[in-house]
Amino acid sequence: MQRPTLTSPLRDAVGVKTADALAKGLDLETVGDLLHHYPRRYAERGEVSDLGALEIGEHVTVAAKIEKITVRPMRQKPRSKMLEVTVTDGRRSLQLTFFNQAWRERQLTIGRWGLFSGKVGQFRDKLQLNQPDYQLLAEPGELTDGEGSNALAEFANALIPVYPAAAKMPTWVIARAVRATLDILADVDDPMPEGIRRRKNLIGLSDALRAIHQPATRGELHQAKHRLKWDEAFGLQATLAMRRLAAAARPATARPLRSGGLLEAFDANLPFALTEGQERIGDEIADEISGEHPMHRLLQGEVGSGKTVVAVRAMLQVVDAGGQAALLAPTEVLASQHARSIRSLLGPMGQAGELGAAEVATKVTLLTGSLGAAGRRAALAEAADGSAGIVVGTHALLSEGVEFADLGLVVVDEQHRFGVEQRDALRAKGGEVPPHVLVMTATPIPRTVAMTVFGDLETSALTQLPSGRSPIATSVVPVAEKPAWLARAWQRVSEEVAAGHQAYVVCPRIGESIVDEEAEEDLEDEPPPEDDEKAKRPPLAVLDVAPKLAEGPLSDLRIGILHGKLPSDEKDAVMADFAARRLDVLVATTVIEVGVDVPNSTAMVILDADRFGVSQLHQLRGRVGRGSAAGVCLLVTDAPAGTKARERLDAVASTTDGFELAQLDLEQRREGDVLGVAQSGRRSRLKLLSLLHDLDVITDARTEATTLVAEDPELRAYPGLAAAVDALVDPDAADYLEKT
Numbered sequence: 001m002q003r004p005t006l007t008s009p010l011r012d013a014v015g016v017k018t019a020d021a022l023a024k025g026l027d028l029e030t031v032g033d034l035l036h037h038y039p040r041r042y043a044e045r046g047e048v049s050d051l052g053a054l055e056i057g058e059h060v061t062v063a064a065k066i067e068k069i070t071v072r073p074m075r076q077k078p079r080s081k082m083l084e085v086t087v088t089d090g091r092r093s094l095q096l097t098f099f100n101q102a103w104r105e106r107q108l109t110i111g112r113w114g115l116f117s118g119k120v121g122q123f124r125d126k127l128q129l130n131q132p133d134y135q136l137l138a139e140p141g142e143l144t145d146g147e148g149s150n151a152l153a154e155f156a157n158a159l160i161p162v163y164p165a166a167a168k169m170p171t172w173v174i175a176r177a178v179r180a181t182l183d184i185l186a187d188v189d190d191p192m193p194e195g196i197r198r199r200k201n202l203i204g205l206s207d208a209l210r211a212i213h214q215p216a217t218r219g220e221l222h223q224a225k226h227r228l229k230w231d232e233a234f235g236l237q238a239t240l241a242m243r244r245l246a247a248a249a250r251p252a253t254a255r256p257l258r259s260g261g262l263l264e265a266f267d268a269n270l271p272f273a274l275t276e277g278q279e280r281i282g283d284e285i286a287d288e289i290s291g292e293h294p295m296h297r298l299l300q301g302e303v304g305s306g307k308t309v310v311a312v313r314a315m316l317q318v319v320d321a322g323g324q325a326a327l328l329a330p331t332e333v334l335a336s337q338h339a340r341s342i343r344s345l346l347g348p349m350g351q352a353g354e355l356g357a358a359e360v361a362t363k364v365t366l367l368t369g370s371l372g373a374a375g376r377r378a379a380l381a382e383a384a385d386g387s388a389g390i391v392v393g394t395h396a397l398l399s400e401g402v403e404f405a406d407l408g409l410v411v412v413d414e415q416h417r418f419g420v421e422q423r424d425a426l427r428a429k430g431g432e433v434p435p436h437v438l439v440m441t442a443t444p445i446p447r448t449v450a451m452t453v454f455g456d457l458e459t460s461a462l463t464q465l466p467s468g469r470s471p472i473a474t475s476v477v478p479v480a481e482k483p484a485w486l487a488r489a490w491q492r493v494s495e496e497v498a499a500g501h502q503a504y505v506v507c508p509r510i511g512e513s514i515v516d517e518e519a520e521e522d523l524e525d526e527p528p529p530e531d532d533e534k535a536k537r538p539p540l541a542v543l544d545v546a547p548k549l550a551e552g553p554l555s556d557l558r559i560g561i562l563h564g565k566l567p568s569d570e571k572d573a574v575m576a577d578f579a580a581r582r583l584d585v586l587v588a589t590t591v592i593e594v595g596v597d598v599p600n601s602t603a604m605v606i607l608d609a610d611r612f613g614v615s616q617l618h619q620l621r622g623r624v625g626r627g628s629a630a631g632v633c634l635l636v637t638d639a640p641a642g643t644k645a646r647e648r649l650d651a652v653a654s655t656t657d658g659f660e661l662a663q664l665d666l667e668q669r670r671e672g673d674v675l676g677v678a679q680s681g682r683r684s685r686l687k688l689l690s691l692l693h694d695l696d697v698i699t700d701a702r703t704e705a706t707t708l709v710a711e712d713p714e715l716r717a718y719p720g721l722a723a724a725v726d727a728l729v730d731p732d733a734a735d736y737l738e739k740t
């Protein structure tokens with residue numbers, strides 16, 4: 001009989017019955033699927049296993065020693081017996097109960113080690129497993145166990161693989177199947193090129209697969225994991241490299257710099273000098289959009305680092321070259337602010353068709369969902385006939401019927417609010433020839449995420465803030481412990497206003513049960529509430545807080561309200577009033593989170609701050625301290641000291657380094673949420689790679705994969721590798737690349 005290979009169906013290795021069970025229970029179809037189903041952890045006899053970490057309701061497997069056995073008649077049915085077995089890991093104990101199975105007494109003897117698997121329950125304050133599955137471990141020197149199983153060898157190893165538990169599929173059944181498979185597996189052709197294996201110190205695939213399931217030592221296990229993790233990182237990076245290459249090979253219209261145009265005039269009028277980073281990245285972008293292949297660039301930057309100017313300059317270059325540029329913003333507030341500020345930066349150059357327009361001029365058109373029919377018709381016409389050089393808008397830009405005469409550049413602001421579908425929808429408006437794309441994100445991204453989730457884009461980072469910015473001082477106001485501090489916070493707001501500045505007050509909700517849809521995504525981004533928070537009062541709301549402030553601590557001040565449910569002309573009016581200092585305090589939801597730019601505001605009070613995520617708080621406070629006066633941000637919370645929520649707030653208060661906070665956010669969110677489908681996805685093979693811990697592997701794999709793909713774009717010389725890459729990033733899993 002032929003020995004099975006990685007692509008053979010499982011029944012060739014383990015028989016039909018087991019193969020069916022593995023397919024049904026774990027979705028494993030091939031030998032490769034099974035061998036890439038890695039143990040979750042490795043139990044060691046005598047080592048303290050984590051009996052302390054058990055949670056009620058969880059399905060667990062523990063390695064423990066039998067300590068005590070009691071047989072007692074059951075109260076209701078005196079003729080039935082109950083067997084109570086106490087097992088211990090040396091520190092804690094766990095109760096196992098079996099009904100009417102006194103025969104197990106013969107197997108379960110005091111002092112034996114076993115693996116016990118079941119759902120954790122509780123009985124009289126004690127954790128217990130009811131009717132658990134179990135497998136006793138071989139005594140030293142013993143050849144078979146009481147059940148006469150011949151599968152004991154797997155437990156004779158020092159490290160006992162424990163597979164992710166699934167109902168009806170206890171870990172030892174999987175272990176047995178794996179062992180049977182490894183016993184007859186044909187030699188595995190290692191698809192990873194020899195040179196890479198040598199350079200990166202990788203053991204062979206065959207050895208790695210054996211060792212991850214049956215490690216003799218921790219050292220061997222480590223090498224196996226290193227190798228298999230490499231395969232994941234490499235496969236991912238090879239896919240990304242191929243995508244970048246394919247995208248770059250497409251044609252685009254070159255939009256070279258032109259002298260005497262809008263960009264030059266714009267630069268001449270800029271009230272400040274560009275930062276070194278803005279210059280450098282500006283040149284990079286200018287170069288790329290001058291080329292005949294589409295740019296795909298991610299511009300990430302610290303809050304307030306001045307990304308907008310970089311984008312506007314790129315847009316003007318395109319307009320100078322005869323094309324149009326579209327700027328997609330996540331909220332109406334932000335879209336109209338962008339339109340307003342671009343218009344004011346352009347002055348007469350942005351008033352084409354109007355009285356007093358400059359000789360070289362273009363038109364900045366705003367397109368949002370709330371335009372009236374006539375306004376919409378006019379905006380659509382301007383986009384379609386090309387008279388609008390710059391079209392700024394919200395999702396409305398993506399809708400059918402929006403057409404451009406010659407779309408040369410798409411800018412997506414605050415990418416974290418958009419999916420790639422939207423990026424693509426807008427790109428498709430370019431017609432036959434795809435436009436250049438610049439994606440901006442204000443949330444700094446940890447390097448590992450930039451290289452994976454955003455890995456199909458070239459990236460630039462603006463790390464430096466324009467000079468003359470004052471730092472933002474952030475403090476936590478713990479009202480539970482220091483109720484008086486809240487009064488002090490309002491006093492602080494009054495002082496800022498008295499000094500000629502303005503302030504924001506941010507609440508999680510609009511009204512008690514009114515979620516702000518424009519801000520809704522934020523609430524999803526929120527870290528999950530902690531258990532002790534479940535019974536908490538509803539989050540504070542703009543519509544309640546504003547009148548209370550107006551009657552109470554801020555009664556002397558002019559207070560405005562802003563949230564996503566306001567009609568858009570009211571939103572505009574409120575923002576305009578605030579920008580023109582006709583309002584002192586703006587009570588708002590997180591609609592002000594992104595991009596709102598009123599340099600005169602210096603104070604922000606965030607109520608129920610614990611309801612927001614770390615990156616979000618960082619974003620929010622970026623709204624203050626945009627001018628030359630020092631900013632202050634007060635994080636008001638009634639979360640008690642010592643809770644996770646308070647730790648988060650303390651972290652935000654302790655640093656203004658967005659990259660550091662992004663890393664913290666990554667640590668606090670489950671990584672699966674970041675890599676999305678890839679980690680939870682059906683049969684996806686990104687199992688070992690961690691965005692938190694594997695920066696080195698990801699970086700190295702990116703370098704190697706990029707080089708290899710540059711030499712051989714379709715990996716023709718490496719068919720095995722091409723297949724492995726394909727299998728790693730199957731169409732389902734590939735989706736995650738798009739869900740950013």
Ligand code: ADP
Pocket residue numbers: 272273274275278301302303304305306307308309442466467595597599626
């Ligand atoms: P973000 O990167 O968060 O989107 P913005 O583009 O909104 O930041 O810029 C923040 C503020 O900094 C704006 O008021 C902008 O006009 C100003 N700004 C941008 N670049 C500079 C610079 N080089 N020097 C001084 N101010 C700048």
Ligand code: MG
Pocket residue numbers: 307308413442594595
């Ligand atoms: Mg911005």
